[in-house]
Each structure stands twice: as structure tokens, then as C-alpha cells.
Amino acid sequence: MWVNMGPQHPMTHGLWNLRVRIEGEIIKDVEPELGFLHRGIEKISEDRHYNEIITLMDRTCYVAGLAWEHLFILAAEQALHITPPERSEYIRVLASELQRIASHMMWYAAFVQDLGLMSPFLYGMRDRDLVLDLFQSFTGGRLTYEYMRVGGVRNDLPLGFTGQCRRVLDWLIDRFVEYDHLCLASTIFHERCDGLGVLPAPEAVAYGVTGPMLRSAGSHRDLRKDRPYSVYDRLQFDVATATSADVTGRYLVRMEEMRQSVRISRQCLDWLDDHPGPVLAAQLPRWLGAPYAPVGNESYLLKRNYPTGLGFSMIEEPHGEAGAYVVNDGGEHPYRVKFRSPVLINVWAAKRYLPGYRVADIPPIMGSVDVCVGECDR
């Protein structure tokens, strides 16, 4: 019997459809159907200035907007041959790590909701709001930040931010213990999650699965360590891994990642306290400058020869490894922007890790994948 789980279904967390063939309660085959949220972000990007694409990045992944801004900015800066100031790199890393905490909290809230546990959902959302308040204090937005710019970030951190941020981080560290008490310390949680959705490392690599799903299988692959971007090579942190390759393993990895993110954020805050400076590169092409001005007429571009270039960046986004490939043909708009969505690939591997389990196991397993359809469909 084929059952449509989606596009409007409590399990999906977004608009997508998981077609499941079941016999009794056992899953025999699955078929993800995507595209319900396809907005053509890559196409729209071809008609936009580099800085204007940042507004799209927030909407690409609506729970990890700053991480995607970071991703695109890295690729665009490589394609445009721009070096950002050091301080802005630290701010970006701080923002990305705070975003990782917020995203993982959102995941936690949705995941426990899938297990039928309602109060941790509200705890997770409540505590995520603190991080969003931090975002609001320096970006002005709570969900769509539009903060990073090619060549730096829009503005410096406000006065008193670092102290406030430290207090929030201290508070969050305590909450993580509470989360573990509600889940890991519960026999029912282990009964529900242990040994579910197992995807061993070799198959995970073959299927292209990345992020916490891969690390829960014992792999140490983390782009922040393996191919450090921004200033990650100057920060101390551990790669969170687990060995069980199942839902519990992914839970453990994400919880540990949040703790490591707090650690990274604290180091960034310490550095930012000591090193004031500019946050936007001084030398930018006119149409990228801080006072965001129009080009005027087309002949302008003909009179200036901008360098062409290719930009390729991969970052460790909360859901996995996200990538961007920017082709700059010398115009004010990128010729082509290609994004690699980690969620698309992680969901696609469902054909491998879902069959054999029960219908009741679909929500925890798909919840542990952390599906964000916005970046999946783009």
C-alpha cells in the first residue's frame, strides 16, 4: 500500500512528500517527492547584484539564514577577488555558530514533537528566541537577517553585545542539560530511537550524506576542521561524533555540536573584544559599495573592466555541507550561481535508510535528518 506522507503532513516539516510503500506497518520502499517550495533562487540570482542575492540567502534556508549568507559571501568574494577585514570574518563565524545553535534548537523542538513530546518543543522554541534576540541586536531581523555583505558585514556589533551574548550562552549551556534530561534520560526515548535509521559510514559517503548524519556514523569529517574557511583554523573546538549511526547518534552529535558552538562563540567574543577595527573592506567595486547605489546606465559597465572569476565555497552548515559555485563573467550580476543543498542529498538517501523500519519510525528518522525544505528546493 502506498501512503503519501505529505505535502501537508505533520511529519514533513515543510512542503514535501514522502511516498511510502508499506506492508502492515513495515516500510518496503520510499520515494521522496520534492519541488513544492521551488522558488528558482538560482534563476533570480542571475538578475541580481551580488549584495541583493543575500536577501535570497536568508530565504533559502529559513532556519539557518546567516550560515547561507556566509556561504554565498565566501564564494562571491572569491569570484570578485575581494578580501574582507579580519574583524568581519570573526563576526561572520560568530554569527554562523550562533545560527548553528538556533538551527539545532529548532531541530530539537521539531524532533521531540515528532516523538510525541510536546513540552520540550516549547522549551526549544523559547530558548531559541534568546539567540534570535541576539541576532536582532546586531542585524535588525529575527529570521531574515540581510547582514553580511560582499567584503564584510553591514555593521559592527552594538555596544554591550559581547557581554549580553556571553550571558545568553551561559544560560543556554544549562538548558542543554535540561534537554538531555528530557530525552536521553528517558527509557522511552531510547526505545524509540536506538537502532533506528542506521546508515553506516561507507554507505553514507556513497550516498553523499554529510553533516551530523555522517558524523553520527563515526566519521570525523567536518569542513570547519578539514578545510577551514574564514577563521576556523584559529579557533579551538572538537568535532562531535557518535558511533551508533542511528537516531540517537544524530541526537548526540547535534547536542554536542551546540556545546562546541558555544565554545567557538566564546572564543570569537574574546577576540572581538580585543580587536576593534573596520568591518567592511575599503576597496569595493562601486556597485558593491556601502552606500548601495545603482549603476546608472549600462555603458558604465562597458567603460570599466571588472575582473572575471570563479568562486567555490563549501561550509559546514547546520544541516550538512552546503556549497556555492559562483561564475562571475565581469558583469554586475553573477552569470550563474549554483548551490549545493545538503538536505536534498540527505533526504534522497531515505531510500537507503528507511526501508525495513515501521511507519511509526518515520517521524523520528526523518526528524533526525533535520529537513529544511527551503534549501532543499531552493
Place this chain on the structure above:
Amino acid sequence: MQTNELAASLTSRFDSRILGVDGFPGLLGRVRFEPAIALDLFRTFRDDLGFSHLTMVGGIDWVDHREVFYALWSDADRVYVMLSANLPAEAPSIASAVPIWPSANAHERETWDLVGIRFEGHPDLRRIFMPEGYAYHPLLRSFKIFEPEDLEVKVRSE
């Protein structure tokens, strides 16, 4: 491994069918190859050079021709490499990488859907984001984004 080493080892194997290995900051390089050797090249990269992970597949419409590119990641060397091949603008097609990397499945379906590059040997080459039977490949330069006014007219006429 350095870019020139990669170029040497590839040229010794494929001669002139490797059109060039360009430097690419942050990456091992950008290998331009002839589409005919795609499958052999993929196999070489996976088995001999250790690029276990296919990260990205995409296409670019350069109007007079199309380009398909692959980004690969080597877990041992911890480095990315980019492969790129030029395909004709009419009926572009290249061998599918699914037998080498199962993860190519979704990437290639997406590339077929958006850029219209056909992957020979793909087990299930259907559209992924656009509805089945959609007339366009939206990422082609010939596809223009509708203005909102156009859309309204279209809806009303239906």
C-alpha cells in the same frame, strides 16, 4: 597532491582528451575534459585518486554551448577538485555518474530539470523540482522570468 601532479597523472592516462587542468584557489584544480571519457575519468578519480564523495553537479548555459561541472571531495587529501566538460547546445548529454557515486542521482535529476542536460544511463531521469511535463528548463538563458503582470494575465486568460 598538487595541481601539476594531478595534471601529469591525468594526462598520462587520458592524453589529449583532458583539455586542461587550471588552477583554482582553494581547490586542487579545475579539470576540463572531453565528455566522451566521463565515466572512465570518474572511475579514475574515485578508485585511483581517492575522491570518494561527489559534492555537486550542475550545469551552465553559455548560450553557444553548455557546461556541466562536478565537484569532488577527497576524504584522504581533504581537498576539492572541480571537473568541467563542454557540451553542445543542442541535445547536450553526458554519461551518468550514478554507477560511480549513488549520490549523483538527485544532483543529475536536478541538472536535467533546470539546465536540460541529459545524463545517459541515469536510472530514473525525471524532473525533480518542476512538474512533470513542464515545457522549459528554467536555468537556460533563453528562459525569462515572468513579470508579475504577465502572470496575472496568464491566470486570467485561463
Place this chain on the structure above:
Amino acid sequence: MVTLFSVSNTLSAALLGALAHILPTPLNGWATSSGVVTGLAALIFGAILLAASMLNTILLIWWERKLLGRFMDRRGAMHVGYAGLLQNFADGLKLFRKDTVRPGQADPLGFWLSPTAYMVTSLLIFGVLPISTGWNGGSLPLTLLLALVIFSFAPLFIFLGAWASNNKYSLIGGMRSAAQMIAYEVPILLAVVAVVIVAGSFDLTTIVQEQRDYWFAVPLFLALIVFLTGMLAEMERIPFDLPEAEAELVEGWNTEYGGMLFAFFMLADYLRALVGSILVVLLFLGGWTLPSYVPSVLTSFPLAGIVWFMVKTYIVFGIFVWIRASLPRIRTDQLLKLGWMRMVPLALLSIVLATLVVKAGCPPVLHCVPPMGG
């Protein structure tokens, strides 16, 4: 002594007496005849029961919303009426105004019958539950058995509705409901047997009166645990709400029901929750009685028995809410495993304990909760 029946009898007599003043001669004599008075009294009795149980159910929903809100660090309903007391009436009114839609392929008979039957059987139990001394529908020697039997009808109607609504999710939910019944009915009955052994009767009133020396919860703690767990499954509440597991089955067996039909299911669910809590109070927590050392001021006001009974019921339901707020849902196979491999042995053990209690008497140490007396 004021009893429910005497109240309705008085009401009926007063009504008919007033009616007799208006009616012409041959009719007014008939109206005041004892048969008619008793008949109307029975009707009034039923109406009072119905109103009381419905009112309590709606209050229970409010209670759950408020409690759950605090468990989740929010406030719960708070705007309609004082502290949101009227919120559920507003919700009911909204559902009442909605159209009830039957899917085209659904079987009409089963589709309409199932919510009605579910509701009616749940209401039926109130006819045999004693609320306080004298406040019960009828004294049968086997009220406990009767209540449990009616209680376990529900999965049948759930499955009927699920099958009739011709929806895959509903079907899976209905199947799960049927499978779940196998898991919890046996331990529940075994736990009840322990109580019956100690009390020596199947009559709920007698069981409550037998608890004058000690509440059964004290010596039969194991049976209480088994009974509570089984009741959770019987009421289909988290962690055992597998038939309507909203994460994978949308709304389980009542996916296709909307409007007032959904309200029926919802009300009946909470009716069953109320009955479950009442049964726990009756069987294990001394019913409407209080320990004798509490000051007599607390027990001597009118209807004190009912008040304390309701307080106990709501506290027991609060425990159910607490469990809902902190535990995830388990799977069908795990529930079956839990039922047969954990709860049945525990229930059997509690039967052994019960026989020991009967044979040797409850150890005096455990006489910590002396009854109110009377």
C-alpha cells in the same frame, strides 16, 4: 440523606405538582400518580447525570489545558471567561457551526454510527459509577465489571469508524487501536482482580467502603501502577496514543472526522479520561472518603463527599497530564511487549500481595490513611 435519586424525585414531584394545578381534572390526578412521578424522576436523573458528566468533561479539558500550559512554560487558555473557563464552550460552539463532511467513498452507516456509539458507550458508564454515598445510578452487585466492560467497547467503534472513513491513516490507526486493546485489557483486569480480592466485592460502593481502614493504594501499590499505565493506554493518551499518533498518522482514526463529529470524539475521549480517573479514585484512593485525622470542618459541609471526590479525580487526571507533558510516545510492538512482559507479571504479583493482605490483614504500618468514618 440527600441522594441523587431523592433530589430528582423531589424535582419531579414539584414539577408535576405545578403541572397538576394547570391541568384539567382527569389529567391532574394522573400527573401526580407515583408511577408518573417516578418515571419523570428517572428522566431528570438521567439529565442531571448527562449534564454533570458533560460539564465535568469540559472542565477537565480546561484543567488539562491549564496544567499542560504550565508544564510547557506558557499560560493555556486565558481569555474567554475567567481564566479561560469558557474557552472550551467557545470551541464547542465553533465546531457546532461547522459542516460535517463525509468523504465520498466512506461508508455512511459506519461513518455516522461510530462517533455516536463511541459517545453513548462512554456516557453509559456514568450510570453505574457512584460519586458519593447515595449519589449513584443503581446498586448492582457487579458495577465494577459492568463499568469495565462498557469501557472496553470503545476500540470496536474506533475500528468501525476508521474502517468506514476509507482513509489509509484512519485504517492504520484503527488497526493499532485494536492491537493496543490486547496489550492493556489483561493487565487492567488482573490489577482489578487484586482490588476485588481485598475488597471482597465487585460493587464499587462496597469497594470504597472497604477502604475505611486503609486506601488500597497503600498495600496494592503495584496494582495501582499497573492500573494507571493500563488506563493511560485505555484512554489513548501520550505515551500510548498510538492510534492517533499525530506525527505519522495525521490524526489517526479520526482523520476524516470534522466539525461536530470530531467534537463527539474529542468529548468522548475526555469522558473516558474522566471515567479512568474516577475509577482510579474509587479503586485505590478511597473514593469520596477522607482520612479521619483531617479536621471535621473539611468533611461536614453539604456535599463534602462529592467535593472531595472531584478534587481527587482532578488530581489523578493531573498526573496523567504530567505524564503527557514529559514522555514521548512509544510504538505498538513496544506497548504489546510492555503489556505482556512487564505489566502482566506485575499484576500477578499484586494479586499475590492482595491474597496476603486478605490472609494476614494489612500491616498496621500501612494504616497511615485512616478513613473519615461513616
Place this chain on the structure above:
Amino acid sequence: MAGTAERPPAPPAVAEEKPFLWVARPLATAAKQFVKSLWRPSTVVYPFERLEDPKFRGQVGVASGKPIGVGEIWDNYRGVHALNINTCISCNLCAFSCPDVCIEMVNVPGGDPRHPKKCPQIDYGKCSFCGFCSDACPEGCLTMTTRYELSVHKREEMVYSPARMFEIFKSKLPMNPIRLERPKNEDQILLDPPICIGCNACARDCPTQCITMLDIPKPTPKPGEKMAKRIWKEPVINDSDCVRCGTCIAVCPKDCLFWGTRQ
């Protein structure tokens, strides 16, 4: 950037919390939260209380038990725009910088007939609240406020006219305090003298009136050469006043103005 160093040693295994008495810990945690929120749940009862209320101001949540870090940071919010019509110079920069093309310049009273005063009108049905327009505004007259309630009954009401945004300005809502430092770009507007016909269009439309038309010497025509028909004036741009809006480039009939860097 290629990683050449050895992979870092395996981090310590994640400490796993063990269940204690089956479900005792989660029950205790929920009960703890229950007791805590009996006194004061974290909810802000929205339509009756608001985060920007004075009673929440300065109350940086963590310590007070309210898990909201509201207070002074609230002013930074990017909400509905406020427009000071009096200082608006009609430079069009906001409309140019809008990625969603939701800003339209409409006439407002106050200009002369030949050079009408135009102010932005924003369609909030399209607006993405990115703040590029207020970043681009050279006079600081278009700013974003903390107002966030936008629901209306009709789609037309989503369009905020300049007058309506002026009302918001006059209501003195807190405005985004983080102002961009606005470095002058190295690019300037340059003139291609042989093409210029001295038509005065740029000087007439310049929002900051920083262009003056200066006389240039009329050359004496060589015999046989036809004199160009033109006014013998040339624009000179006062660079310190220029806001780089590009209006002059847009209105120039001969495309003789262009962006560039003066060597």
C-alpha cells in the same frame, strides 16, 4: 586551503546521559518547569503586552527568568519605514537599491511644476525588509522603525504612500540606531566634454543642486567646419555635495556623463 595536516585526534566520546529509574528524570524535569512557571510563565501575552512595552525595556531576560533578551536592542528592528518628507531630496536611490522593486517614486506636493518633488511609496506586499533602501538614503530621511503590525483587509492598503510614512515619522517611533558609516566611493561622475551639448538637464534634475553650468569659451570655427549646435556651457559637479545618485546620468540626453575615477 587544502588541508594537509593530519586529521585531529578523536575527541572524547560524547558523554551519554543514562536513564535513571526508567522515566524519573524527564518527569522530574517537567515538574521543575511546572513549579517555575506557576509563578510566571515565559509568555508575553501579545496583543495586550508587547516586547517593546516600557515594562520589558532594559530587562535583559536571562536573569529575570523571562527568556527574552528584549530591551535596548529592540530599537534595531527593521520594521515599517518612516519617511521625513521635508528632508527627502528625491534622489531615487532607495528605489534603485530595492531588490524587490517595491519602491515607486510618486509626486508629492512641494515641488515646482518642471521639477516635481518625488518621494518613495512602498508596497509592503513585495517588501522583504532588507533595509537596503534606508542604507542607501543619503539624507537619512528614510529609516526603518520598530513598527511591525502590517495586516490589512485589502491588498491596496499594503501600499504605503509618502504621506502615510510621514505620519509614522511624526509618531516618533524608535528608529534603527545603527547607522552605516557612509564612505564616499572613489567613483565619481565624469563628463565626456565633446559630446555635451550644455542642455542643463543634469543641473535641473540634480537632487542636491550640486551641478552648476559654467560657461566655456566658444571656439572659433575653422573655415569650412560646421559649428556644433549647442549651448556653450558645461556642468561642473561639486563633489562634496554629490550623493552619487546617478540622476544626472539617467537624464542626460547624450549619455555624456559616466561613472569613473578621476586620475
